[in-house]
Each structure stands twice: as structure tokens, then as C-alpha cells.
Amino acid sequence: MSHDILMKLCSVLKFLFLGRGLWVRVTILRREAGKEMDAMPQCQDSDIQKKIDHEIRMRDGACKLLAACSQRDQALEAAKSLQTCSTRIMAYMSELQRMKEAQVMQNVPRRSSDAGPMDDRLPCKGKVAISDLRIPLMWKDTEYFKNKGELHRCAVFCLLQLGGEIFDTDMVIVDRTLTDICFDNTIAFNEASPGFELRIELYSCCSEDDYSAGSTPRKLASKLSSSLGRSAGKKLRAAMEPGACSPVSNGGAAPLLLPVPSVPGPKYHLLAHTTLSLSHVQDSFRTHDLTILGNEECSYWLPLYGSMCCRLAAQPHCMTQQMMGGWLKVKQCGGDPQTWTKVYAILKATSLFCYQRQEDVEANVEPALTIGINKETRIRASEKDPLSKGQNICISNRYGGEEVTHTLNTESREDTHHWMEAFWQHFYDMSQWKQCCDDLMKIELPSPRKPAPVTPKQGSLYHEMAPLSTPSCEGLLLQDNAVSAEIRALLSSYYNDSY
Structure with a gap:
């Protein structure tokens, strides 16, 4: 088969298989044709791979910790960490896949008719922040007002994903004494595009069961082994001993990356979810619809109204960063043609700020002149001024019913x-970010978290971990029955990186 035929076949199969995630076949065909695809940028590939490796280590630590937990709150926190790590791993792998697909598309030869518009302008990125998340509950009258019936209690938390970034909220214990599930976390995504999709997932787990996940199977195995005899009992203990978080590993090969490894202990279930986009951004609190999963027969069920309330704000970089700066001469239209003022101009947000000196920008000195730059502004470049060596740019705005032009x-x-x-780039950014460029929205981020004090009821799982009393957990416990140094190091690294 000739080289040209193989290349054409490669392009056809690439489009057929790309949507199904089979981009590897394209690579094989390229190699057969004697021309491998260009490698993905090494730095990006390396960064994502480091994130995946880090989350795998955190997930393995969470699995070991979950198997060693003897208290309910500890097991719930460990299961939450396990769910978060697993979700991040899958998200990073999807991001890696998208990068490889984009690399494949860059190598696809395009016909002139497929070239598209000449202007390949891209909008600026921005910061998107969600805060004060509230999810109302709809308890029955007999449960909430009369306090009748079985006290149903669940542990809940939210996972928020935008692109390859995933954050989790604090865990909240919910029962019929609460009318709303409240998450006080303010979570910001710093590299969002105007076409972002922020997915919010609410996970729930029934907290009524006994979650001494690490010790119960071993105790049961010990009792059964004494009844079945030494040989059969030894096999039973080996079968019931919780293994590593990853499934089978063949000859040291890379472990399979399942979303949530099968580990004894509590399991979180997706209770509700929604997706927010640019159209939901507003500088106030708004109510959004939730898609509810499960029913009253599920142990993790909570009576949701089917809505959630939050504040979703966005700050495009064009509203917060300097987009252009340099020396200009300015005059107001209708003035003396010979009268020009030299200024150092900064294009930022909805204005062109004109300073007398460049140092005034860093010193936060009030600008000598401010020219409005918004969606209604008209800008044109005029012919070369015969009285000047340069070229004029006219900026026109309407104030009231009067048009004001600066040259x-x-x-x-x-x-x-x-x-x-x-x-033009500034106007394009404004057109893409829409209402986010009318005024600068306020985003208040909390100060970095400090380590929680060691108290019986508060603090992270890492800081609260109590000594265990099961002496049969070799490899997990130290001589003083504390959690092993390995698990403590993993948890310490996880919490430090998260905050």
C-alpha cells in the first residue's frame, strides 16, 4: 500500500474513531505509514500525569485509612476523600484524552473549503466563583414539626467540577432538624472560559449503620476461623482481609483506575446534580433546578425540593487585568489642534485610564483622564494627521444625548x-462574557484554612484520627496503635495540597 493511500486512510479512520475514544488506532496507522503524530507538549502532559499520580497515591491512602477506621465519622470522611480522589483521577484522564484528541486534529490536513473564518480570535479566560450554596429540604410535617418516625440521618457533600478542576465542600450531617443543607465554602475556578459548564453533584450516604469497616470483617473472620478449624479459617481470613484499593495488578502492571474502588465501609451515592453556565452568572443569589436521582426506598435518600440556591459570580481577565499599555497623545475633539497631552494609557475593564506618568499606575494615583470603553463605544483609525508624525484613533461615547469623542x-x-x-480583542472578550463585563462582580475568597484544633468533635480526619484497638492490622498500625506513618504522610500531603 502506498504512503499516500495510507495517509488518506488514516485521516478517514481518525474521524470515524475519534468520537469513540479510539485515537490509539490512528497512531498505529500513522506509524505504519512511517510518520508518527507529533507528541503532545511535554510540559502539559507531565503536569497532568503528575496530578494523576498524586491522586492515585491519595486514593490508595484513603483506601487504607477506610479499612482501618473504627469510628463512624472517620469512615465517612475517608469515604468522602476516596470519592473525591477517584473523581479527580477520571477527570484528569479525560483531560489527557482531550489533549491527545486535539493533537490528532491538529495533524489532520484540511481542505481550503474547511479552513473556516480567517479570524481565529479566542476570548480571554476568567475567574468563576460559587458561594453560599443552599439546598432546601422538604420534610413531612410529622417528621419535622412533631418529631415522629425514625430519625433518618445522612452525610452529604458536594463535588464541583469545571473542566479539569474538581473541588469538594465540607461534609455535613443532615437529619430532620435541618431545613436547608448549607455549604459555606467559596470555591473559585481561575481558568474558566466564557463557554464554561460548572457541574455540581450532591453525594449522600446513610450514616446510621455501624462503620467500623476496618475491624468488623476481621472480628467476624476470627470467630468463624475458630469454628471452622485452622486450615479453613486461615483461608477465610485471607479472603475477608481488605486488599489494596486498586483491583488486580498483573505482574506489576499499572492498576485499573475504577471510579470508586471496592473497599469495605460507607459508600456515597449521587443524590442530585445540576450544571451552571454563563447564563446563570449574576451578581446576586439565584435559584437553580436540580436533577434528583434515587427515591425514598434508597438508604441515602433525602427529601429535596428539587432546587438549590447560590451566588455564581465571574470576573473575566479583561475586567481585572491590564490588556494593553503604552504612551499616547490625547486631545478632546473640538479643541485646539495643536494642543496634545502625552499620557501613559492603560486598557482595563470598561475604561482607558490615562496617567501623567507610568509610575502612577503602580502608585494607584488617580488617572488624569478616563475614557469609557464599553459595548457601545465606537472606535476608528483615521488617516494620518498632517500635523503629526503618527496616526489618530478616535474614540466616541454617548453620554446622555450627547456624543463625546476623544482623539x-x-x-x-x-x-x-x-x-x-x-x-478589537477587548470588544470580543466583552461580547463573549456578556453581562460579566457590565460591572466588575465582587468575589470574596476566604483566608487560607488553619489546621483544625484537636477536639473530639471537630477537625479533619487526619487531625482527629483516634488510636485503634484492633491488634491484628499488621502493616497499618504502629506499636502504639496509631495510624501508620505512611497513611499520615499521605493525608498530610493531601490536606496541605487541598488548602
């Missing part, structure tokens, strides 16, 4: 091109 003068046509390109 800027650059040193050269090249400077004019750079400024005009910055203005």
Missing part, C-alpha cells in the same frame, strides 16, 4: 495597529 495619537502605524488590535 488619540500614536507614534507610528505599527503602534496604531497594536492599539486597534487590543481594542
Whole structure:
């Protein structure tokens, strides 16, 4: 088969298989044709792989910890960490897959008719923050007001995912004494695009069962082994001993990455979810619909109204960062043609700030002149001014019923091109981020968390871990029955990286 035929076959099969995640076959065909695909940028590949390796270590530590827990709260926290790590692993693997698919598409030869528009302008990134998450509950009158019936209690938390970033909220214990599930966390995603999709998942786990997951199977195995005899009992103990978090590993090969490894102990279930986008961003609290899963027969069930309330704010980089800066000459239209003022101009948010000196920008000095730059502003480059060496840029705004025009003068046509390109990019960013560019939305992030004090009822699982009393957990416990140094190191690293 000739080289050209193989290359064409490669392109066809690539489009057929890409949507099904079979991009590996394309690589094989490329190699057969004697031309391998370009490698993904090494730094990005390495960063994502490091994240995956880190979460795998954290997941393994959470599995070992879950198997060693003897208290209910400890087991619930460990199961929460396990669910979070597993979700992050799957998200990072999907991100790695998307990067490889994008690399494949870059190597696909396009016909001239498929070239698309010449302007491949991309919008700026931005920060998206969600805060004050509230989920109302709908208890029956007999449960909430008359306090009748069985006290149903669940542990719940939220996972929030935007692109390859995943964050978790604190765990909350919910029963009929609460009217709302409240999460006080403020979570920010720093590299969101205007087409972002923020997925919010509510996980629930019944907390009424005895979650001494680490000791119960061993105790049961010990009792059965004494009744069955030494040989049969030894086999039973080996079968009931909780293994590593990953499934089977063949000859030291990489473990299978399942979403949630099978480990004895509590299991969280997806109770409800929703997806928020740019249209939901508003500088106030809003109510959003939830998609509820499960029913009253599920042990993790909670009576949700089917809605959630939160504040979703966004700050595009064009509203918070300097998009362009440089020296200009400015005059107001209708003034003396010979009167020009040299200023250092900064394009940021909805204004062009003009300072007398460049040092005034860092010193936070009030600008000498502010020219509005918004969605209604009109900008054009005029012909070369015969009285000046540069080229003029006219900026027109309407204030009330009157049009006000400011004229800027650059040193050269090249400077004019750079400024005009910055203005067009700024207008494009505003058109993509829409209402987020009307005014700068306020995002208040909490100060970094401090280590929780060691108290019987508060603090993270790492800081609360109590000594265990089961002497048969070799490899997990130290001589003083504390959690092994390995698990403590993993948890310490996890909490430090998270905060």
C-alpha cells in the first residue's frame, strides 16, 4: 500500500474513531505509514500525569485509612476523600484524552473549503466563583414539626467540577432538624472560559449503620476461623482481609483506575446534580433546578425540593487585568489642534485610564483622564494627521444625548495597529462574557484554612484520627496503635495540597 493511500486512510479512520475514544488506532496507522503524530507538549502532559499520580497515591491512602477506621465519622470522611480522589483521577484522564484528541486534529490536513473564518480570535479566560450554596429540604410535617418516625440521618457533600478542576465542600450531617443543607465554602475556578459548564453533584450516604469497616470483617473472620478449624479459617481470613484499593495488578502492571474502588465501609451515592453556565452568572443569589436521582426506598435518600440556591459570580481577565499599555497623545475633539497631552494609557475593564506618568499606575494615583470603553463605544483609525508624525484613533461615547469623542495619537502605524488590535480583542472578550463585563462582580475568597484544633468533635480526619484497638492490622498500625506513618504522610500531603 502506498504512503499516500495510507495517509488518506488514516485521516478517514481518525474521524470515524475519534468520537469513540479510539485515537490509539490512528497512531498505529500513522506509524505504519512511517510518520508518527507529533507528541503532545511535554510540559502539559507531565503536569497532568503528575496530578494523576498524586491522586492515585491519595486514593490508595484513603483506601487504607477506610479499612482501618473504627469510628463512624472517620469512615465517612475517608469515604468522602476516596470519592473525591477517584473523581479527580477520571477527570484528569479525560483531560489527557482531550489533549491527545486535539493533537490528532491538529495533524489532520484540511481542505481550503474547511479552513473556516480567517479570524481565529479566542476570548480571554476568567475567574468563576460559587458561594453560599443552599439546598432546601422538604420534610413531612410529622417528621419535622412533631418529631415522629425514625430519625433518618445522612452525610452529604458536594463535588464541583469545571473542566479539569474538581473541588469538594465540607461534609455535613443532615437529619430532620435541618431545613436547608448549607455549604459555606467559596470555591473559585481561575481558568474558566466564557463557554464554561460548572457541574455540581450532591453525594449522600446513610450514616446510621455501624462503620467500623476496618475491624468488623476481621472480628467476624476470627470467630468463624475458630469454628471452622485452622486450615479453613486461615483461608477465610485471607479472603475477608481488605486488599489494596486498586483491583488486580498483573505482574506489576499499572492498576485499573475504577471510579470508586471496592473497599469495605460507607459508600456515597449521587443524590442530585445540576450544571451552571454563563447564563446563570449574576451578581446576586439565584435559584437553580436540580436533577434528583434515587427515591425514598434508597438508604441515602433525602427529601429535596428539587432546587438549590447560590451566588455564581465571574470576573473575566479583561475586567481585572491590564490588556494593553503604552504612551499616547490625547486631545478632546473640538479643541485646539495643536494642543496634545502625552499620557501613559492603560486598557482595563470598561475604561482607558490615562496617567501623567507610568509610575502612577503602580502608585494607584488617580488617572488624569478616563475614557469609557464599553459595548457601545465606537472606535476608528483615521488617516494620518498632517500635523503629526503618527496616526489618530478616535474614540466616541454617548453620554446622555450627547456624543463625546476623544482623539488619540500614536507614534507610528505599527503602534496604531497594536492599539486597534487590543481594542478589537477587548470588544470580543466583552461580547463573549456578556453581562460579566457590565460591572466588575465582587468575589470574596476566604483566608487560607488553619489546621483544625484537636477536639473530639471537630477537625479533619487526619487531625482527629483516634488510636485503634484492633491488634491484628499488621502493616497499618504502629506499636502504639496509631495510624501508620505512611497513611499520615499521605493525608498530610493531601490536606496541605487541598488548602
